[in-house]
Amino acid sequence: MNSHLPRALGGKIVTRPYKLLVGLFALAMLLIAWRMVAGLGATTAMNDGYPFGLWIAFDVVTGTALACGGYAMAILIYVFNKGKYHPLIRPAILTSALGYSIAGFSVAIDVGRPWLIWRVPVYGWRWNFNSALLEVALCIMAYVVVLWIELAPAFLEKWRNAPKPRLASIVGKTADRLDRLLPWIVALGVLLPTMHQSSLGTMMLLAGDKLHPLWNTPLLPLEFLVGCILMGYGAVTIESCLGSLLFKRRPETAMLAKLSFAAAVTLWLFVLIRLTDLIVRDQTEAMFAGDLYSTMLWLELCLLLIPGIAYFWPGVRTKIRHLFSGAVLVVLAGAIYRFDTYLVGYNPGNNWSYFPAVPEQLVTLGLVAFEVAAYVLIVKRFPILAGHSRAETA
Amino acid sequence: MSVSRRSALKAFAAAGGTIATSAVPLRADNEPRSVPADAVGMLYDATRCIGCKACVTACHEANQDLPDTRTPGMELYDAPTELNSRTRNIIKLHRSEYIDSYVKRQCMHCVDPACVGACMLGALQKRDFGIVTWDAPYCIGCRYCQVVCPFNVPAFEWESANPRIVKCELCVHRLREGLEPACCEVCPREAVIFGQYEDLLAEAHSRIVDRPDVYVDRVYGEHEVGGTQVLYLSHVPFEDLGFTRDSTEAVPSLQQSIQHGIYQGFVAPAALYALLGVVMFKNKRTNRVADSEADDE
Numbered sequence: 001m002n003s004h005l006p007r008a009l010g011g012k013i014v015t016r017p018y019k020l021l022v023g024l025f026a027l028a029m030l031l032i033a034w035r036m037v038a039g040l041g042a043t044t045a046m047n048d049g050y051p052f053g054l055w056i057a058f059d060v061v062t063g064t065a066l067a068c069g070g071y072a073m074a075i076l077i078y079v080f081n082k083g084k085y086h087p088l089i090r091p092a093i094l095t096s097a098l099g100y101s102i103a104g105f106s107v108a109i110d111v112g113r114p115w116l117i118w119r120v121p122v123y124g125w126r127w128n129f130n131s132a133l134l135e136v137a138l139c140i141m142a143y144v145v146v147l148w149i150e151l152a153p154a155f156l157e158k159w160r161n162a163p164k165p166r167l168a169s170i171v172g173k174t175a176d177r178l179d180r181l182l183p184w185i186v187a188l189g190v191l192l193p194t195m196h197q198s199s200l201g202t203m204m205l206l207a208g209d210k211l212h213p214l215w216n217t218p219l220l221p222l223e224f225l226v227g228c229i230l231m232g233y234g235a236v237t238i239e240s241c242l243g244s245l246l247f248k249r250r251p252e253t254a255m256l257a258k259l260s261f262a263a264a265v266t267l268w269l270f271v272l273i274r275l276t277d278l279i280v281r282d283q284t285e286a287m288f289a290g291d292l293y294s295t296m297l298w299l300e301l302c303l304l305l306i307p308g309i310a311y312f313w314p315g316v317r318t319k320i321r322h323l324f325s326g327a328v329l330v331v332l333a334g335a336i337y338r339f340d341t342y343l344v345g346y347n348p349g350n351n352w353s354y355f356p357a358v359p360e361q362l363v364t365l366g367l368v369a370f371e372v373a374a375y376v377l378i379v380k381r382f383p384i385l386a387g388h389s390r391a392e393t394a
Numbered sequence: 395m396s397v398s399r400r401s402a403l404k405a406f407a408a409a410g411g412t413i414a415t416s417a418v419p420l421r422a423d424n425e426p427r428s429v430p431a432d433a434v435g436m437l438y439d440a441t442r443c444i445g446c447k448a449c450v451t452a453c454h455e456a457n458q459d460l461p462d463t464r465t466p467g468m469e470l471y472d473a474p475t476e477l478n479s480r481t482r483n484i485i486k487l488h489r490s491e492y493i494d495s496y497v498k499r500q501c502m503h504c505v506d507p508a509c510v511g512a513c514m515l516g517a518l519q520k521r522d523f524g525i526v527t528w529d530a531p532y533c534i535g536c537r538y539c540q541v542v543c544p545f546n547v548p549a550f551e552w553e554s555a556n557p558r559i560v561k562c563e564l565c566v567h568r569l570r571e572g573l574e575p576a577c578c579e580v581c582p583r584e585a586v587i588f589g590q591y592e593d594l595l596a597e598a599h600s601r602i603v604d605r606p607d608v609y610v611d612r613v614y615g616e617h618e619v620g621g622t623q624v625l626y627l628s629h630v631p632f633e634d635l636g637f638t639r640d641s642t643e644a645v646p647s648l649q650q651s652i653q654h655g656i657y658q659g660f661v662a663p664a665a666l667y668a669l670l671g672v673v674m675f676k677n678k679r680t681n682r683v684a685d686s687e688a689d690d691e
Contacts, residue, residue, distance in 0.1 A: 036555065037555060038555065039551070039552060039553050039554050039555045039557065040550075040552050040557070041552025041553045042553070046552070047552065048476070048477070048478060048479075048540060048546065048548075048549050048550060048552075049546060051537035051538075051540035051541055051550060052537065052541055078673075078674050078677060079670065079673055079674070079677075081677045081680070107536075110536075111534045111535045111536050111537075112533075112534070112535020112536075112537070112550065112551075112554075112556075112557035113533065113534050113535040113556065113557065114534070114535075116531075116533070116534045116535075117534050119515060119531075119532070119534070120514055120515065120534065123515055123532070126515040126516055126532055127514075127515070128510075128511075128513055128514060128515065128516045129657070130511045130646065130650050130653065130654075131511065131512055131513060131514050131538075132512075132649065132653055133512060133514055133536065133538045134514040134515075135653075135657070137514060182678075183671060183674035183675045183678050184671050184674075186674055187667055187670035187671040187673075187674050188667070190670050191663060191666055191667045191670060194666065195663060198656075199653075202649060202652055202653055203538070204541075205648055205649040205652065206508055206511060206512055206538075206541075206542040206645060206646060206649045207541055207542055208508065208542070208544050208639075208641075208645040209544070209639065209641070210541075210544070218648060218652060221652065221656070346541075348546050349546070349638070350476065350546060350636075352546075
């Protein structure tokens, strides 16, 4: 039974791909320094018509949804009490913690006056409760803290066995106290994403008719919420597959096959909500207009329908390869849906246009590289991934 | 395990119920907002404007904005093509099939502004005279106001490392000195005039009544996007002048009724949190029992 307990992978950290990742991150930091000195106009393609660009649409809106693995797994494990998925929770929380931290950092470089950000949580008397963005900002800040606390046991477990007895005893006491508090922290870890992921949808309702009717619906908050849970399951599956490939571990096929049931239910719920909404709002004409917008919509839907239908073939669910491709399609569909809501479906008129500038793209790339590098470092040094299942004799 | 799954479902159903019921009685301030009692505004009459752009220059001077010499090929001139961080007021020429017309664009000072609803710390607010103004210390430069403005008015200083949001504030600094907005003061044709909102609305309607053959029978801004304190008269259809927003509903009304519905009194999130906590506590205990039983085996 101990074989399922997470343990550090060990091994060399600074490999050649690792150096590449660090290099990309260093380049991003240089570009960020340039942005701080020269302003956003010199380093990005954003303009008065498209004030939200790649950093918001990808790093924040899509990135936090990709980082919803921790949320989606927490719902499954703690709310629906599916303890069998426990081996998946720690890596999921780690990706979430990294993803949300990167998203927060991206906001900090995207806003015009980052040195004033601290006022958003502190100036409570100024809070505008009508602002969906305020809610998103406060929730994301709080959730980053919650995620790292949820992950703390992984660090404490290692330091608990530290050679210095005093440190070990302090760590031990903290760990015990944390263990008692954990249900309430995990509950926060489910509440906060429920709030801000739906509010990310509510936010774009305020864009009014600048947002294309295929995405502009009062159900945006619900679609964003269901969408992020779906992407969360997808991200967990991808992460597990890549992890077993990269670190030469036995794939967690049986568990991922079972997880694909939860993903399929969420997927069909999303598709059903999306289609019902479009039909009820009488958007069939726009759905078949044959323009860019209808193409994007069908791209979203087809990417979902392929794994959605394939799920019903039992052979598909038992092959890790198919589970992986299905998860990729799902994550892609969810990402495109969010991109469409924030960029493609958004049209300010007046011939404004936007395509991310090279520095913008490189910053995003560098931050993703950082996330991967940090993940590799942490799983090699701290007990995150469940131990190999070879000792399954108990 | 099936027992706790049931309890989880119950928790979700209850939380959903809380959200649903709290969505029914909407907050009173979701009612359409009315024009403030002290509201001032401007009335622009496209039939009178000759496109001299004296107002554009006067606006620059009054607000101490730099001339906008950034238009490619026009570096010698203050020649903005769009409202931007140096241009709070612009005159545009709109060509249509039958007749050309100028149009002046600046902040419309909405009765229920989307930017004010969007702004996290209330940097943008309707302050004295119903004028929407920007207060630097409360702006972090998130630009959500730009995303939501139905007229694309707020401009961001893209070229600055310490950027501001720049927009027409109806020369509120001049109003305090007993002066008119600069654009209204210099207009040689009185194409744009300043006054109390009620007076301007009455004036607009009387002009239409006097010359129904000239004017389109509509005062733009009286009802559009829930009303604006800047009003427009025209001899060409308003769509031809770039006014494509027809809805009379204020932009924030839908979003706010949803937001308030879910978060009213913070009841639903608090209830959801309590339920989640209870479910998890219970699950943890049952797991511990299950674990120790498993160990006994």
